[in-house]
Amino acid sequence: xxxxxxxxxxxxxxxxxxxxxxxxxxxxxxxxxxxxxxxxxxxxxxxxxxxxxxxxxxxxxxxxxxxxxxxxxxxxxxxxxxxxxxxxxxxxxxxxx
Numbered sequence: 001x002x003x004x005x006x007x008x009x010x011x012x013x014x015x016x017x018x019x020x021x022x023x024x025x026x027x028x029x030x031x032x033x034x035x036x037x038x039x040x041x042x043x044x045x046x047x048x049x050x051x052x053x054x055x056x057x058x059x060x061x062x063x064x065x066x067x068x069x070x071x072x073x074x075x076x077x078x079x080x081x082x083x084x085x086x087x088x089x090x091x092x093x094x095x096x097x
Contacts, residue, residue, distance in 0.1 A: 003072045010061040018062045026066060030059035 001009075018026050033055040040048035064071050081088030 003075060004070070006057070007061045007065065007071050010058055011065045014058075014062055015065055018066055023063065023066050026059065026063050030056065030063055033059050 021029075033052060037049065037052035037056055040052050061071060064074070077083050080086060082090035082092060084090075085092045
């Protein structure tokens with residue numbers, strides 16, 4: 001599935017509810033799902049990690065939909081490699097300097 005298709009699927013499924021919840025409520029759910037992903041990673045549970053990554057992606061798409069942000073367009077930031085150093089693989093220092 002392409003990013004655009006996924007974002008449209010999420011909008012068709014949840015946009016009305018997301019609109020009632022609002023941006024901050026939707027962001028809260030995204031953060032909660034990131035916490036669940038963290039627990040799955042800590043436990044080394046690959047099946048749970050797969051599920052939680054899907055949930056994080058869905059909530060991110062919901063948030064993008066509320067702000068009218070196209071995820072595919074946003075992802076283009078990385079199409080030329082690292083946006084900071086401009087190469088692939090990234091050659092930036094690990095300490096961020």
